[in-house]
Amino acid sequence: MEGLESEKAELLKVKDYNQDLTYELNNLRKEISVRRDMEDSEKKDLEYLEKEYEAQKKKIENMGLEKKELEGRIQNLKMNHKEEIKELKRGYDAATKELSENKKVYKRV
Numbered sequence: 001m002e003g004l005e006s007e008k009a010e011l012l013k014v015k016d017y018n019q020d021l022t023y024e025l026n027n028l029r030k031e032i033s034v035r036r037d038m039e040d041s042e043k044k045d046l047e048y049l050e051k052e053y054e055a056q057k058k059k060i061e062n063m064g065l066e067k068k069e070l071e072g073r074i075q076n077l078k079m080n081h082k083e084e085i086k087e088l089k090r091g092y093d094a095a096t097k098e099l100s101e102n103k104k105v106y107k108r109v
Helices: 002-108
Strands: none
Touching: none
């Protein structure tokens, strides 16, 4: 009888141990599932951030190109304005010279 009681007690211990293992296994499965979800979320976030980085990088590159283009345009405008100033000065000088010559002619008459 004592052998039977001992086996029953051992069987109960095995059942309890089996339940503990099953509980731990379920917890581990849940934790694995949560970690997989986190990993998937991290991958999605990383993909989004990489795309956003590339988009921002292109914008910055375009801004740099636009800035160079604008600087070139400004230089061209400055050169054109200098040429216009020279032309206006030549015209002014020619008109002043002509006016001066006209005054001389009228003074003689």
